[in-house]
Amino acid sequence: MKNIFKSSAVLLLTVTMILISACGNTDSGNKASSTNATGTEGATQTDKKITLGFAQVGAESGWRTANTKSIQDSAKAAGVDLKFSDAQQKQENQIKAIRSFIAQKVDVIAFSPVVESGWDTVLKEAKDAGIPVILTDRAVDSSDTSLYKSFLGSDFVEEGRRAGKWLLDEMKDHQGPVNIVELQGTTGSAPAIDRKKGFEEIIKNNPNLKIVKSQTGDFTRAKGKEVMEAFIKSAKAENTKMDVLYAHNDDMALGAIQALEEAGIKPGKDILIISMDGIKDAFQAMKDGKINLIVECNPLMGPQLMQIAQDVVAGKDVQKRILTNEGVFPQDTAEKELPNRQY
Amino acid sequence: MKNKLFWPLVTLAVLLLANLIHNHDFFSITIQDGHLFGSLIDILNRAAPLVLISIGMTFVIATKGIDLSVGSVVSITGAMACLIISKGDGSSMSVLFTALGISLLLALAAGAWNGLLVSLLGIQPIVATLILMVAGRGVAQLITDGQILTISSKPYSFIGAGYLFGLPFSIYIIAFFFIIASVLTRKTAVGLFIESVGTNPTASRLAGIRSGLIIFIVYVLCSFLSGISGFILSSNVSSADGNNAGLWYELDAILAVVIGGNSLNGGRFYLSGTIVGALIIQTLTTSIYSMGVPPEVTLVVKSVVVLVVCLIQSEAFGSVFAARRRKRDKAAKQGVSA
Incomplete structure (x- = not known):
């Protein structure tokens, strides 16, 4: 009994598929000829x-x-x-x-x-x-x-380069060392590796630019904030001033901004913030003066x-x-x- | 009888000491914008969600169970609360309490689901809670529509990022629940019931304890506390991330319970040990960030520390050393007499 059901279902399916593909056939047959026609007659058929x-x-x-x-x-x-x-x-x-x-x-x-x-x-x-x-x-x-x-x-490497170029330009008249802290993406992920690579490739042209702290924030707000809190405390203890934050995505940057504000540091003024992706929330933060540069990763x-x-x-x-x-x-x-x- | 808290406390002290050596200002606490500011405060604040979940996990483990769904419950309540607040007026208290209330109901429902599967249907806890661990994150993403919900609500953000009398508000939350849990389990018979169910559910039932009910209650309680953690985590960053909120918290919570000197075989529990365990985990994380351990090796560093802690606490491992020492002492004695 079950078998009859099964085979009739298969039969039905096959028939449907043949019908569909037959329709498709005529359709694409037309299209194939139309594309051929386009080749010879020019753009008359491109609206097909x-x-x-x-x-x-x-x-x-x-x-x-x-x-x-x-x-x-x-x-x-x-x-x-x-x-x-x-x-x-x-x-x-x-x-x-x-x-x-x-x-x-x-x-x-x-x-x-x-x-x-x-x-x-x-x-x-x-x-x-x-x-x-x-x-x-x-x-x-x-x-x-x-x-x-x-x-x-x-091209994630290119995105990293773009961020680096902007910073290089921004700091060309700057005297003395520029301390950069980096919030990396998930360890081992392509965007994290490539964005780091592209950025480092450019900033090494100016020996003043140095990444002093780098840690993963897993592309999330919560981790970005937590890591930044620890950065703020250890920078304070070591008496280093953090001049630039380079975050591999917007969410980590947004988390870090909260940590900075809670510590009484003005993001965007006391520390330059470079972020990537370009989500709406980040543009809102940039409008409020808290982010200095967004490198877009366009979906x-x-x-x-x-x-x-x-x-x-x-x-x-x-x-x-x-x-x-x-x-x-x-x-x-x-x-x-x-x-x-x-x- | 050696105090169970001894080794966990030593570990915590060693970790803090290592930080102090690396950075002499590690213990310094200053006042910033009217609240205390420093690494120690950070550790307490950051450990809060884990401590809460671990309290719940301690009870579950004491009944010889396990709850893998806590991380998912964290993301569900965070998402639900943020969704309701984002729909309403962010500064209104009634919206806030509606959001908290509905989200906590969800958490209770999640706990009831786990509890029923384990107590009524007798499904192995690890399998029963695995269902919600997987499905729960999906539910959270359904709630947030797969997006990260950002909200701006002063009263909500107070839960995870606000300060009361100079200390983060989250510390008061954990203190509150810790005291309630301690009183409930040590001053009433509830703690004894949980331990007896964990030792032998059948014998407990024959002795007149409603084992099924006790098991049901600990799962509900664990979900409830996870739900509150969800508020702390999402309000701290004023956003809900269904994908990542509370990710792997179940493992951290189990680890906290174990480091705190509790046995996964159930029957006994040490709440204060669990708290110290959770603090150890957070101290370790914060140390890794502030000492600048490269991200590629952080997991290795973490696991080595955890391994050492577990080895120190392992009785079998300790007895190997004790036996060796005895042997050596004996040999030395013989050497002297010879």
Whole structure:
């Protein structure tokens, strides 16, 4: 009895899938011809609706939620038919989603890999099906780079460099040593390693700039505050003045600001504060004069992704590595920028 | 009878002494903006949430149980309180008490869930509370919508960041609950009930103690105290982070209980030992920050200290040394006589 149920269910599923894929077939058949036509006749057919399959990591942070929303909104704005899948931080879910995108014969697949490794098989399937793949936000470690068309995302080392450059410029007329304290991200995480690396690379150009204390704050407010409290006390005991705080993300900076204020130190004045990411709360703090520089790590990559997807479908060459548009925001831009913050 | 508190206190003293050697001003306490300011105050203030949870954990462990869900309860109550306050007027006391009340109800419900699973259904405590440990963090993220909720509420932030008579308010909270817990367990029969249930639940039941009820109550109590810790933690930074608030607190709390000289086999508990244990953990963390231990090795340093503390307290380890000493003494004596 059970078997009959099972087999009839399978049959039903197969029929549905054939129907769906048949529809997809005609659809993408049209599209294929239209893209070919674009190649020869020019831009007359580019308004043809393209289908983008996007496999998101999950909804693990505010940053990610903003990322998702940006992609959904800009797909709508660009007239792209978006098939969105949430992998809930699991690679197998993402692989399943990509396979279903291949079966549905979407025009482009984009995804943020949950982990770096283990993508070769499924990416090869996509390649064999002739569907271009775009990576967003995170990379894969595959040695065969022909498996994907482009990688759109932030460069954490570059973000660290930007912070370093601003400080170098700010301190160029400064006499005597500048003591920097650093709040690192989670030990061993890519942003923590790279942001430290980029920053150190730049500031070593000025021997006065020295990182005197560095400790992890785990990217959280509570830890950022706790570590800063300890820094304040030990700096006081050692009679060193902390001139600059370099925090690897906004949350740690916001926690540290509370610790500084409770200790009677004015953040932004007595100590320069450099922060990263650019969340709304941080811009609010910068508007209040408590943060001096925010280096943005932008989750709003939707518009760029849509552009790349359209270019790829149109058969244009796209760059293998595309950086997200990211700004550096000094204090005087805070008031103007704050209303634009979406996350 | 050797006092159980001896080794924990020695450890704490050694840690503080090490800090004093490294930094001569470690014990200095100054007055800043009308309140006391110094590393020792920081340690007390920062240890407050852990102390509270550890008090609850001590009772649970005394019944031979364990509660892994405390960290999740911390994030749930913090998230709920912040959510309600963010919806209402941050400076209004009625909003504050509504927020605290509803969040504490949630904590009690979480405790009741754990308690029912363990006492009524007889599920192993480690498995029963594991459910809420995993699910609870999800609940907290549902409450905050996966975002970090920032609030600006003067009365709420007083709980974790305010000062009363020059001392952090959180210290009064732990003092209050410590006194209540001590009186309740040492001046009434409740403490004896808990210990007897931990030693032998069946025998206790036959002797007329409602074992199931006692077990149920300790889990509810543990969740309740975790809930209050959630307020202290989230109000200290005026925000709720469903992902990270109270992360790994269950392990720290268990460690505090063990360092304090309590046995995981239950049956006996030493509340003051637990408090010292929690203070040791926080002192260690603060020392690591202020001595500038590089972040890559902090976990190793921590674990080495914990290992040493556990070794000192281990009777088996101690007896090995005692046996060796006896042997050596004997050999020495023989050498003299020969």
